[in-house]
Amino acid sequence: xxxxxxxxxxxxxxxxxxxxTELLKRRKKIELVPELLxxxxxxxVAAIHRDYAAAGADVISANTFGANRIKAGERxxxxxxxxxxxxxxxxxxxxxxxxxxxxGRMAEPMGSTSFEExxxxxxxxxIAGREADIVILETMSDLTxxxxxxxxxxxxxxxxxxxxMTFDENMRTFTGTPPEAFVYAVSPFADVIGVNCSLGPEQLxxxxxxxxxxxxxxxxxxxxxxxxxxxxxxxxxxxEFAGYAERFRSLGVSVIGGCCGTTPEHILRMRAVLGRExxxxxxxxxxxxxxxxxxxxxxxxxxxxxxxxxxxxxxxKEALRSGDxxxxxxxxxxxxxxxxxxxxxxxxxxxIDEAAVLKKLVKHLCSVTTLPLQLDSSDPKAxxxxxxxxxxxxxVNSVSGESASLERILPLVKxxxxxxxxxxxxxxxxxxTTEKRVEIAEKIIRAAKExxxxxxxxxxxxxxxxxxAEQEQAVNTLEAIxxxxxxxxxxxxxxxxxxxxxxxxxxxxxxxxxxxxxWAGLDMAIINPCVPEMTETxxxxxxxxxxxxxAKAYTAKYAGYTPAARGSVAAGAQSAxxxxxxxxxxxxxxxxxxEAEAEKLLSSGTEPSELIEKxxxxxxxxxxxxxxxxxxxxxQLIASADSAKGAFAAIKRAMSSSGAPAKxxxxxxxxxxxxxxxxxxxxCTVLENYGYEVIDLGKNVPPEDIVAxxxxxxxxxxxxxxxxxxxxKNMEETISLLKRECPGVKxxxxxxxxxxxxxxxxxxxxxxxxxQSDVRIAEKVLGK
Amino acid sequence: MHIPVGEVLRYMGWRGGxxxxxxxxxVEKALGLVNETATPRAVYKVFSYTDGKLAEADLMLPGEDIxxxxxxxxxxxxxxxxxxxxxxRTESTLARTSALEAxxxxxxxxxxxxEFLDEVSDKISADLNRTxxxxxxxxxxxxxxxxxxxxxxxxxxxxxxxxxxNEEYNMIPLKxxxxxxxxxxxxxxxxxxxxxxxxxxxxxxxSEKK
Numbered sequence: 001x002x003x004x005x006x007x008x009x010x011x012x013x014x015x016x017x018x019x020x021t022e023l024l025k026r027r028k029k030i031e032l033v034p035e036l037l038x039x040x041x042x043x044x045v046a047a048i049h050r051d052y053a054a055a056g057a058d059v060i061s062a063n064t065f066g067a068n069r070i071k072a073g074e075r076x077x078x079x080x081x082x083x084x085x086x087x088x089x090x091x092x093x094x095x096x097x098x099x100x101x102x103x104g105r106m107a108e109p110m111g112s113t114s115f116e117e118x119x120x121x122x123x124x125x126x127i128a129g130r131e132a133d134i135v136i137l138e139t140m141s142d143l144t145x146x147x148x149x150x151x152x153x154x155x156x157x158x159x160x161x162x163x164x165m166t167f168d169e170n171m172r173t174f175t176g177t178p179p180e181a182f183v184y185a186v187s188p189f190a191d192v193i194g195v196n197c198s199l200g201p202e203q204l205x206x207x208x209x210x211x212x213x214x215x216x217x218x219x220x221x222x223x224x225x226x227x228x229x230x231x232x233x234x235x236x237x238x239x240e241f242a243g244y245a246e247r248f249r250s251l252g253v254s255v256i257g258g259c260c261g262t263t264p265e266h267i268l269r270m271r272a273v274l275g276r277e278x279x280x281x282x283x284x285x286x287x288x289x290x291x292x293x294x295x296x297x298x299x300x301x302x303x304x305x306x307x308x309x310x311x312x313x314x315x316x317k318e319a320l321r322s323g324d325x326x327x328x329x330x331x332x333x334x335x336x337x338x339x340x341x342x343x344x345x346x347x348x349x350x351x352i353d354e355a356a357v358l359k360k361l362v363k364h365l366c367s368v369t370t371l372p373l374q375l376d377s378s379d380p381k382a383x384x385x386x387x388x389x390x391x392x393x394x395x396v397n398s399v400s401g402e403s404a405s406l407e408r409i410l411p412l413v414k415x416x417x418x419x420x421x422x423x424x425x426x427x428x429x430x431x432x433t434t435e436k437r438v439e440i441a442e443k444i445i446r447a448a449k450e451x452x453x454x455x456x457x458x459x460x461x462x463x464x465x466x467x468x469a470e471q472e473q474a475v476n477t478l479e480a481i482x483x484x485x486x487x488x489x490x491x492x493x494x495x496x497x498x499x500x501x502x503x504x505x506x507x508x509x510x511x512x513x514x515x516x517x518x519w520a521g522l523d524m525a526i527i528n529p530c531v532p533e534m535t536e537t538x539x540x541x542x543x544x545x546x547x548x549x550x551a552k553a554y555t556a557k558y559a560g561y562t563p564a565a566r567g568s569v570a571a572g573a574q575s576a577x578x579x580x581x582x583x584x585x586x587x588x589x590x591x592x593x594x595e596a597e598a599e600k601l602l603s604s605g606t607e608p609s610e611l612i613e614k615x616x617x618x619x620x621x622x623x624x625x626x627x628x629x630x631x632x633x634x635x636q637l638i639a640s641a642d643s644a645k646g647a648f649a650a651i652k653r654a655m656s657s658s659g660a661p662a663k664x665x666x667x668x669x670x671x672x673x674x675x676x677x678x679x680x681x682x683x684c685t686v687l688e689n690y691g692y693e694v695i696d697l698g699k700n701v702p703p704e705d706i707v708a709x710x711x712x713x714x715x716x717x718x719x720x721x722x723x724x725x726x727x728x729k730n731m732e733e734t735i736s737l738l739k740r741e742c743p744g745v746k747x748x749x750x751x752x753x754x755x756x757x758x759x760x761x762x763x764x765x766x767x768x769x770x771x772q773s774d775v776r777i778a779e780k781v782l783g784k
Numbered sequence: 785m786h787i788p789v790g791e792v793l794r795y796m797g798w799r800g801g802x803x804x805x806x807x808x809x810x811v812e813k814a815l816g817l818v819n820e821t822a823t824p825r826a827v828y829k830v831f832s833y834t835d836g837k838l839a840e841a842d843l844m845l846p847g848e849d850i851x852x853x854x855x856x857x858x859x860x861x862x863x864x865x866x867x868x869x870x871x872x873r874t875e876s877t878l879a880r881t882s883a884l885e886a887x888x889x890x891x892x893x894x895x896x897x898x899e900f901l902d903e904v905s906d907k908i909s910a911d912l913n914r915t916x917x918x919x920x921x922x923x924x925x926x927x928x929x930x931x932x933x934x935x936x937x938x939x940x941x942x943x944x945x946x947x948x949x950n951e952e953y954n955m956i957p958l959k960x961x962x963x964x965x966x967x968x969x970x971x972x973x974x975x976x977x978x979x980x981x982x983x984x985x986x987x988x989x990x991s992e993k994k
Contacts, residue, residue, distance in 0.1 A: 030829070030841040032937050071937075104942040104949065106956040110872050111948060139943055166943070170823070174946025175869050197943065230911050329880065367876070590806035590884070634797030638884045639806040673952030675872075678879070678890050685883040726929060726952040752987070 002095055002133040004160040004191050007058075008218050008254050012274045015059045015097070015136075015222060015257025016052035017267050021234075023048065035067035038082040039075070045083070046090035053091035055264040056271030059257070061099040061136060062087040068125050070103040077128035084132045097136045097162070098129035100149065107144035107391075109367030110175070112673055112700040115389045118148035126157045136162040138222070139197045139259075141173040143185055143292040143391040150189035151388070162192040162255065164220055167207050169199065176293040179210045184290045184393040187217045188417025194220030197259040200227055200236055201244035208248060214288075218254035218280050225261030234261025242269035249273075254280045284454035285393075287491055289342060289372035289419060292391040296341055296372050298419075298459075298491050300547050301518060301538050304374055304526040305340035306495065307331045308361070310349050317349055320357055322712060325364050326696060332369045338529040343369065344397065345386075346376035355382040362386045367698075374421075380408045387416040395419045398461065401426035401440035410451040420448070421459045421493055424480065430463060432473070437462050437480035445488060455489040459524060464494050467509065468502035474513065478520040485521040493524040496534070511537045518545075532563065583611075583647060587619035590639025595646035608654045612691055616644055616651075620689055624772040637771055638682060644689040662693040664782030667709050668719040670699035671734055674727035679750060683719060683774045690775050692782065703734040707741045715745065717781045719774060720764075722751040732762035739763065748777045785824065785903075787815050787896045795891035797988065806884070814888035822893070822959075823868035824900040825945035828908060829938065830967070833860040841938050849925030850964065853917070857966035861908055861916065864941040866960035867897050875958070893959045901961060912967060919963035922953075929953045935962045 007013060023034060027044065031037065037045055045063050052060055062083040069076045080098070087096045103121055105113040126135060135153050140146040146165060153161045165173055165182050172178055179195070187193050193215060195207055201223040208221055225234035225241055236244075245256050256274065258266050287298040296302065308331055310317040319327035332343060345365060347358040358377060365373060374395040375386045383396055398421035399409035413420040422444035424437040431437050441460045448458055462480040465473040481492050494517055500509035511533045514525055518541040527534045539557065542548035583597045601611055623640040626632035655662075668684050670677040677699040684694045697709055710718060718738060722731045728751070735747050749759050750768035759767035766777045792811050793803060803811070832839040836851055838860060845851070854860055871893050879886040901919060909916045922931040932953055941947040941962070948956050955962070979990045 028840070030938055032841065032843070032934055102942060104936065106869075106948040106950065110869055111956045112950045112952075112954070141943075141946060168823075176873075333880070368880075590804060630799070633799050635793075635807040635810070635884065635887065636804060638887050639804065639810070642882050642884045643806075673950060673954065675950070675954050675956055676958065678875070678886060681879045681886060682883050724923075724929065724952065724954065727954070730952070 001158065002160060004134060004162075005218075008192075008278055008280070011276060011278055012249055012253075013058050013255045014056065014267065014270060014274055015220070015255065016049075016055075016057040016061055017258030017262030017264065018225075018260050019048060019061065019063055019065070021261050022051075022263065033066065033072050033079075035063055035065070035072055035079040035083060036075075038063055038067075038079050038086055042082065042086050045086050049087050049090040051264040052267055053094050055267040057094065057257070057267050059095045059097050059134070060087050060091040061097045062129070062132065063099075064125075064129060065099050065101040065138075068100065068103050068121050070105060070121055077124060080125055080128040081131070084129050088131065095133045096131075097134050098126070098132035098159070100125055100129075100135065100137050101139045102141060102145060105145070106175075107142050108363065108700070110675070112675060113145075115144055115148045118145045119152045122149040122152035123156050126153050130157060130159075132159065134160045134162060136164070138162075138164045140165045141177075142175045143173075143177045143181065144389070146182070146186055147189070147391060150186055154189050160191045161189065162194075162220055163190040164194045164196040164222065166197040167195060167199070167204075169203060171207055171210070172293075178293070178295060179207050180214060180288070180295045181290040181292060181392060183211055183215050184285060184288060184295065184417070185292075185391060187215060187285065188415065190217055192218045192220050192255055194222075194253070194255070196220070196222035196257075197224055200224055201241065201248070203227075205247070208251065208253060212252045214286055216282050216285050218278075218282075219252065220255035220257070221248050221253050222257040222259045224259045225263075225266065228261065236261070238263070238265040238269040241266045242273050245270045246273045249276060250279065252279045252281070254278045284456050285417065287419065287456050287459075288393065289374075289395055290392045291366065291370050291372045294370040294372065298523060301522070301541065302341040302524045303339060303529050303535065303538060304342045304344050304493070304524055305335035305338075305371075305529050306344050306497070306526045307335055307528055307530070308343060308365075309346035309376065311346070320347055320349060320361070321352060323360075323709065324695070325698070328361065328364060329368045332365055332371075335529050336369050336371055339535045340371060340529040342374050342395065342524075343371050344374045344376050344526055347382070348377060348379075354379050355385045358382045359385040359389060362390055366391065378405070380412060383409070384412055387412060387418060393418060395421060395459065397421040398423045399444065401443045403427070406444065406447045410448055410453060413448070413453050413457065414451045417457075419457045419459060420453065421461050422448075422490075423461045424463055430465065432476070434476045434479040434483065437476065438483050441480070441484050441488075441490070445490065459491040459493045460484050460488075461493050461495070464496060464498040464513070466501040467499050467513070474499065474516075478516055481517065481520045481522055491523040492521060493526060494522055495526040497527065507531060507533050510534065514538070515541060583615050584619040587616065587640050587644045587647070588623055590636060590643045592643065592646065594643050595650050598647035598650035602650060602654050608651045611647070611651055616647060617690060620644055624775065627770070627772055634771060638685070641682070641685045641689050645685060648689055663691045663784075664717070664778070665693045665695060665713050665715045666717045666719060666778060666782070667695045667697060667706060667713070667715045668721075669697040669701040669706050670721045671727055672700055672702045672730040674722050674724065674730070675699050676723035677721065679723075679752075679771075680719070680721040682771050683721070683750065683768070686771055687719075687774055687778060690778065692778055703730070703737040706734055707737055710738065710742045710745055717778060718745055718747050719768070720747060720749050722749070723753070725753050728753060728758070728762060731764075735763045746781050748774060750774070785819060785822070785896055785899055787818065787892055787899055789815070791895035791898070792888070792891045794989070795894045796887055807888075810882075810884045810888040811892065813885065814892040817874060817889055818867075818871070818892045818896050821868075821870045821874045822896060823870065824865065824896075825868065826863060826865035826900070826904045827939045827941055827944040828861050828863035828904070830908075830912065831860050831862060833857050833966075838862065838938070841934075843934060843938070845964070846928060846931070847926035850920060850927045853920045853925075854964065854966045857917070857968035859912075859914075859967035861905075861965040861967060862935060862939060862962075863901070863904065863908075863919075863965060864936060864939050864945060864947050864960070864962045865897060865901050865904060866945055866947045866955075866957050867893055867900070868946065869957045872956070872958050897959045897961055901963070905965060908965075914967050917966035917968075919961075919965050921961060921963045932962050
């Protein structure tokens with residue numbers, strides 16, 4: 001077994017250079033699947049390896065970069081095994097790397113490939129290449145794919161793993177991941193991490209510096225030989241390239257090689273300057289969390305939004321049970337807008353499959369917010385499911401001081417490199433003294449160390465008890481925070497709102513306790529950020545503790561601000577319009593201000609149903625009729641629909657208090673494999689305005705999910721969209737599954753390539769040629 | 785990038801006359817947002833074109849329409865371009881709050897990718913010192929959509945510009961294009977698209993419909 005780490009102690013390790021560039025130079029032909037040459041022209045492949053070995057590379061990368069099943073097809077395994085064998089035979093004595101690149105697919109939610117599909121693809125590749133000495137995943141650009149690949153290597157191979165991603169001049173990957181997020185999310189699985197491709201060494205320098213600054217693992221750099229000119233020639237000559245190699249070494253890089261445009265000559269020159277001391281020094285990961293695109297270092301006070309939690313919230317419980325993702329989206333977005341830094345995610349309801357729901361919830365949240373997540377569960381299975389697919393570094397909430405909890409949770413924290421909340425509670429229950437809290441915190445810190453989880457990854461929760469019942473405990477909690485902070489490098493967190501349980505005017509108590517806790521050294525507060533007093537308390541603390549230098553942030557946020565009058569219900573930000581009273585006019589013209597107008601009418605006694613039937617629908621019908629006759633165009637129809645949405649929001653509020661039912665439910669989805677959903681989104685808006693309850697399942701929706709939703713909600717009409725001929729076949733499959741599983745349900749279909757005839761052919765009941773036709777169909781099926 | 789407003793309105797389904805204030809202000813916002821969000825990237829290779837093949841890759845281009853389009857060309861530019869994945873993210877964020885803004889943004893991004901391709905084509909034309917013909921993409925006429933797979937592989941477009949393809953041949957990011965462009969004396973001039981030649985009879989933008 002190759003002991004990469006002890007090799008690195010001896011000095012810098014040198015990889016080989018570009019394979020593709022050499023291949024093109026020698027054969028003058030562009031291959032669709034260059035790895036096929038491992039089977040058809042092994043001598044050509046061997047010759048390139050021999051030249052790199054002769055130039056002095058320590059590591060030879062097999063010709064397996066694109067040989068995954070997705071890219072190379074059925075024979076990928078054969079190509080990989082042959083590639084490793086050729087490398088081994090042509091470069092005796094060298095370290096042979098199984099070289100794996102990206103699949104060329106985009107991960108969910110922007111793409112349609114799941115974590116599991118990536119995992120299986122790389123698993124197969126790793127098993128096929130098991131005769132190699134090490135594995136290198138390189139030129140990766142999607143964090144989900146990179147993590148899936150790295151886990152597939154870790155769980156199916158004993159070989160050391162090198163992972164490198166590729167960044168552009170904006171210091172992000174193509175999917176928007178910054179180098180720091182890569183380090184936080186992938187270093188737990190890798191032995192060496194770093195960068196390759198896309199840029200020349202000069203442009204890579206700042207990216208490499210960022211990685212070196214925080215990486216707990218040795219770092220690799222494989223730059224291109226500069227940025228090619230219009231004829232495809234790479235500008236940086238071997239001598240100059242070798243100069244950069246020395247610069248990288250002096251910064252602390254441990255493994256160096258070449259990417260596109262580098263040649264055996266480049267490697268030869270690097271050999272001459274290398275073979276020197278490895279200057280890398282390791283430090284644990286700093287306290288920070290991240291999503292795939294946003295890194296949040298835990299410096300200063302951080303707000304953790306508490307709203308995605310069903311405990312004591314009927315609507316959230318209902319949303320989790322029925323899978324109503326729109327409700328959850330709204331809670332996530334409003335917390336982000338209110339200033340949350342991190343979102344707590346909890347799916348713990350007794351009668352649901354928490355492990356499945358938490359995973360689904362995390363996946364969904366990744367599509368609607370860039371905020372890093374805190375996974376709130378005591379079920380190790382639920383936590384692992386979520387940690388596995390989460391493309392970032394999450395916080396596990398929580399482990400307690402109970403031995404059983406430590407044994408079950410800490411291995412997950414170690415494996416996935418997450419941060420963890422340590423609850424100061426143990427077998428004896430909630431501690432009553434400061435001392436006991438500190439003692440349990442110390443037990444957690446010690447146990448974590450045994451699992452190689454450093455203090456920097458721990459956040460201690462000293463527990464908020466109810467002041468109404470155990471008044472003296474508030475001070476104990478604050479004192480424990482002080483003591484723990486003075487002794488350890490851990491962060492601290494509190495769920496704040498519990499303090500006021502049972503007391504009147506809870507907001508004042510919560511804000512007061514939060515302020516005191518911050519002054520005691522609290523780093524993170526789990527609160528409802530949509531309550532202004534709570535975020536204001538944090539903002540004020542930042543000014544008074546001089547963290548908000550010159551009160552710049554405070555001034556920027558509050559200049560000219562007057563708090564809303566107490567007790568008033570802020571009903572949307574739209575103000576009344578100069579066309580006061582004429583709601584129909586506003587809708588016909590596609591103007592704003594309809595929410596305030598509708599509020600006015602409702603509060604002056606107009607019934608919600610009257611408002612819909614006498615004002616909203618006639619206005620929408622007028623525009624709809626103009627659209628259908630060609631007098632108005634799609635943008636006007638949509639503008640009116642948007643405008644009516646404001647009024648409808650007000651009506652919905654009034655109806656939910658009066659309990660009046662919606663007209664009927666419609667499930668809408670863009671079918672599996674299709675990611676073009678703008679037409680479907682427009683149809684949803686239009687239908688909602690006519691009073692139908694729309695369950696929007698989103699895009700790339702598998703047939704089974706659509707069937708499940710129809711069954712769960714007792715739905716009579718399903719709208720499906722597909723843009724391309726290639727996805728209409730999935731539409732057809734969906735329809736036939738619906739017919740089988742849910743007899744009686746009607747389907748309507750729309751999309752660019754569909755025609756009336758085509759719709760009939762695939763078994764749909766109705767065809768929607770435009771944005772208004774779905775309303776006619778809904779009226780026919782569900783009634784007006 | 786200068787995105788032509790007329791094109792944005794056309795993609796939105798506007799068919800003449802002066803647009804309303806609400807529509808115009810949505811378009812204006814969309815133009816700014818697309819310019820802010822887009823990270824336009826392109827990759828291309830110039831191939832010799834002989835016997836219906838991209839010679840250096842030994843790749844036969846299937847169908848009669850592409851053969852007709854490339855007739856007379858001695859070289860063909862194979863190009864892939866994308867506005868980047870942040871366009872997709874922004875569009876789905878907009879869709880949650882305003883269908884009109886999402887529609888305007890989508891249309892502005894569609895106009896932007898075409899504009900970007902025009903710019904890149906002009907540059908290629910200048911580099912080659914040759915006139916280029918009109919772009920022809922998989923899905924036009926009888927050139928199968930499935931051709932996107934080999935095109936993307938030949939250009940290594942995933943690695944070079946972050947352009948990916950799913951199993952159903954959807955390109956992701958959304959606003960992406962692959963195309964063949966004829967190079968040659970007989971291909972000069974005609975850059976306009978001819979709807980009559982296209983088999984998509986239900987297309988919302990088909991010009992004969994009017």
